[in-house]
Amino acid sequence: MKALNLKYQGILTLISRLVVGAVLLIAGGLKAFVPAEAASAVSAYKILPTQIAHIVGYALPWLEIAIALLLIIGISIRMAAIVAGGIMILFIGAIASVWVRGLLIDCGCFGGGGVIDLSKAAAVHRTYALEIARDCGLALMSLYLYFFPYGLLSVEKSALPNEEI
Amino acid sequence: MSKQAKATTGGDHFTRWLVIGMVALVVVTGVIFSIMSSSTKANESFAALKGYKLGDSVAASVNPAAGFGLTLNPGAPVTIDLWEDPQCPVCRTFETSIGAYIDTMVRTKKATVVYHLLSFLGPESVRAANALMCSADEGHYLDFHQAVYIVQPALENSGFFSNDNLVKIGDHIGLKSKTFTDCLTKGSKLELVKAHADSMPTYKVSGTPTVFINGKLWERTSNGFDLNEFRLAVEAG
Numbered sequence: 001m002k003a004l005n006l007k008y009q010g011i012l013t014l015i016s017r018l019v020v021g022a023v024l025l026i027a028g029g030l031k032a033f034v035p036a037e038a039a040s041a042v043s044a045y046k047i048l049p050t051q052i053a054h055i056v057g058y059a060l061p062w063l064e065i066a067i068a069l070l071l072i073i074g075i076s077i078r079m080a081a082i083v084a085g086g087i088m089i090l091f092i093g094a095i096a097s098v099w100v101r102g103l104l105i106d107c108g109c110f111g112g113g114g115v116i117d118l119s120k121a122a123a124v125h126r127t128y129a130l131e132i133a134r135d136c137g138l139a140l141m142s143l144y145l146y147f148f149p150y151g152l153l154s155v156e157k158s159a160l161p162n163e164e165i
Numbered sequence: 166m167s168k169q170a171k172a173t174t175g176g177d178h179f180t181r182w183l184v185i186g187m188v189a190l191v192v193v194t195g196v197i198f199s200i201m202s203s204s205t206k207a208n209e210s211f212a213a214l215k216g217y218k219l220g221d222s223v224a225a226s227v228n229p230a231a232g233f234g235l236t237l238n239p240g241a242p243v244t245i246d247l248w249e250d251p252q253c254p255v256c257r258t259f260e261t262s263i264g265a266y267i268d269t270m271v272r273t274k275k276a277t278v279v280y281h282l283l284s285f286l287g288p289e290s291v292r293a294a295n296a297l298m299c300s301a302d303e304g305h306y307l308d309f310h311q312a313v314y315i316v317q318p319a320l321e322n323s324g325f326f327s328n329d330n331l332v333k334i335g336d337h338i339g340l341k342s343k344t345f346t347d348c349l350t351k352g353s354k355l356e357l358v359k360a361h362a363d364s365m366p367t368y369k370v371s372g373t374p375t376v377f378i379n380g381k382l383w384e385r386t387s388n389g390f391d392l393n394e395f396r397l398a399v400e401a402g
Binding site: 032035036037038039040043044046050053054055058059061062063065066067070075076079 | 180181184185187188191192194195196198199200202203206287288289318320321322323324325
């Protein structure tokens with residue numbers, strides 16, 4: 001296992017960087033230019049006081065973009081991996097908390113009829129599970145990058161010559 | 166594994182701080198950009214209130230016997246109870262199709278209309294409900310109510326219904342007395358807002374908009390809110 005990891009570490013690191021970076025870049029890019037939507041989405045979690053939720057909603061997309069660029073280009077990978085992993089853990093916690101509290105956060109209003117559709121609730125719960133699984137995967141990749149930050153196609157290189165690794 | 170980890174600990178501190186600084190710069194610039202674009206957007210939506218003419222004053226009273234509802238024009242043969250949340254998008258749809266008819270029924274004294282202002286969509290609903298109740302004291306509930314739905318943003322709790330923006334809404338429609346702005350910014354009606362929310366279970370209301378005509382739940386048969394259907398229901402009593 002160890003030998004296998006050593007053999008493929010360079011490419012595994014590159015893949016992790018690109019996957020985590022691309023996901024963060026897309027997620028951040030989609031939200032950065034619709035600040036009202038991002039602010040509204042964060043306050044829908046009902047974890048933070050609204051005012052703070054709005055600031056987080058405004059700031060998080062830009063943090064995601066900045067971290068994504070660092071990962072993709074390959075600068076300060078270890079630090080970027082810590083932040084990326086932290087963001088993923090926050091998301092996992094936030095989703096788990098709405099799930100536990102039974103909030104159906106993508107529906108916002110009670111809709112036209114006034115009753116929550118139970119079949120819809122099941123679908124929302126499945127979405128929560130998938131989102132948590134996805135974020136766990138990304139968090140694990142970030143963890144891998146913390147231990148093996150140096151791989152192929154990276155601006156930053158290991159301080160040690162390759163044969164010592 | 167540990168060897169590689171060790172290799173970076175003695176890394177270049179200058180580069181690290183440079184990178185941290187750049188990330189902070191991107192985030193701060195982004196936040197400023199987002200705040201500015203949100204406030205521009207809010208001001209743009211006020212343009213829809215341009216040329217609004219404040220209607221005649223209509224007295225409103227709080228009726229403890231009707232879940233503390235804001236009662237307009239009491240004593241008419243028909244009573245319409247409306248339950249709504251100022252941030253609820255479907256309430257906006259209701260207001261767009263049926264609001265003008267309800268306003269006319271009040272102004273021509275044909276119906277008693279009781280407004281129950283719910284705030285389950287979040288703190289911005291609470292603020293907007295407080296402002297609406299303040300406008301009732303000024304006799305301009307119908308005007309302010311209409312204006313709130315005209316400018317209602319598509320998204321809930323996005324920061325739009327701040328006290329500042331609510332004062333601006335009043336400003337745009339000509340409701341700018343000091344008693345109104347004081348009541349709004351001090352949250353003078355927050356207890357009443359809570360009383361409205363607490364009366365939900367008594368009336369078995371679980372969503373908005375909910376309408377009772379003479380105490381009977383209005384169950385619409387059409388998909389949207391059909392004005393004719395509503396009018397017939399009101400006329401039937």
